Amino acid sequence: MDLSCWDIPKLINLLTRPNRKPVLLDQTESVYLLLLHICPNTSLNPLIINNIFISLSHALPITMVKQVRRYALFQATPDSEFVKEMYGGYFNVFVSAFGDEGEQWDLFRVIDGEFPRDDDLEKYDGFVISGSLHDAFTEEDWIIELCTVCKKLDVMKKKILGICFGHQIICRIRGGKVGRARRGPDLGLGNITIVKDLIKPGGYFDETESLSIIKCHRDEVLEAPESAIVIGFSEKCDVEIFSVEDHLLCFQGHPEYNKEILLEIIDRVHKIKFIEEEIVEKAKDSIEKIEPDTQRLHMLCKNFLKGRRTHLV
Template sequence: MGIEYKRRYALLLAARDSEYVKKVYGGYFNVFVAAYGDEEEEERWDMYRVVDGEFPDMDDLQSYDGFIVSGSPYDAYGDDNWILELCFLLQALDSMQKKVLGICFGHQVLCRALGGKVGKSDSGWDIGPRKVNIVNSCSLFETLFETLPALTIIECHQDEVLELPIGAEVIGFSDKTGVEMFRIGNHILGVQGHPEYSKDILNNLIDRLLSQDSIEIDQANEARSKLEIQEPNSKCWQEICKAFLKGLWNEYPSIEQ
């Protein structure tokens, strides 16, 4: 007999593994499962490399408890075939009320797919730790958020959510980005930052962006300086995301930093 899992999740990978992440972590799949999975639970995690046109079978969607859309070097407002197909999939998951967690590009493409607008930030790149203020006006998540201070998260993006879809609500913002986190009902959650990133992953990404002339040396130095003096609240962010995926937003105990 095969193993019976309590929950089943899928990572929709919108980026290709970097050589560094493959060497150190065995690929982004392992990074995401370590951050958002739960070793104490009987969970099954699958991966679909949507960036390469690999998607779950539509007939299999109902068997999943939740989905995560990863970050990506691509623009969420692009018209690549796989991005358009991903938008169609996200619309289907929304109609099914499936839990979907979008991270960075995933946060943005979720917004686009469901009727919002994304684009380049007027203030340019945001790389490094950033303090996010949690909005306490969302009664659905009050149990989780009422004891949370502003939380620092690792950022790496030059695009952002410009307009939210109808029915969406901002639940996190920063001094640079107006929509750091949004939700729709109890099944859609977008997070602009990267709870799954470690400092070494970001440092390697900064090296690659520099080598591609995507950022200036001053931006790289500033990001590294902030990393040295600010500690991201990664574990807390990961617990927030796991609570969302498990449907525990209303009953999850207070999370300490």
């Protein structure tokens, strides 16, 4: 078909008449439907559609509609009164740390039994599992369900960022061993040594040799899964960071936390006698001496979730 059969000026006049909103063109199908609506009796082929689109694009206020990236937070802990008052809930803390403009983030309070439907899992680009006061190695119903969902996501090769409790859940579903920390609870700020030999140049970690991170846990990964690469360790914990293939990345520490949140947690767990006085004092002392590598940690996690950088070895 000769493109001349199309009255391009007429189309432009129709679509640019006063008070008309900008045309939203997403995929080839959208262009096809638009043109078919204007000229219903004309058969089109992709080459003609492309030529018409190019002609129109020079004259129309076209907005290209990008596919919205979608992520989900599996929240495994209730919101503290402090976090609700200061941030509106942990969900906002996570989105602020790992989200970007234009993305859609959904919240599933897995601790309350909220999970996405199986047929909705494919819609997401990535998932984040939060920390929790619960033990990842127990047989509580919601923890068993969380493991089941994470196994499905693992098979689908969906990206999962596991944090603290989430780190341990991923270890569990991959066949590793989780239990009480061998060297006792770890609370405060601490340094992680990065195993540089396992990092490909230009990867998520770049040239990072160490990271300062907020820690708040009494359980840990005792044995990493056979399929895991242990990327980071510390004096207190042998498995601080591990990855599996290209879709699982886990931190024992909390890249999403800040000092305010940590201080509130310290006071709260101290009141319920969850930790000893000596640990509390050491934790508060570390807060005064060390600054977390917040910006680097946030960027690292974003790079992983969004696949922005070269992959880990």
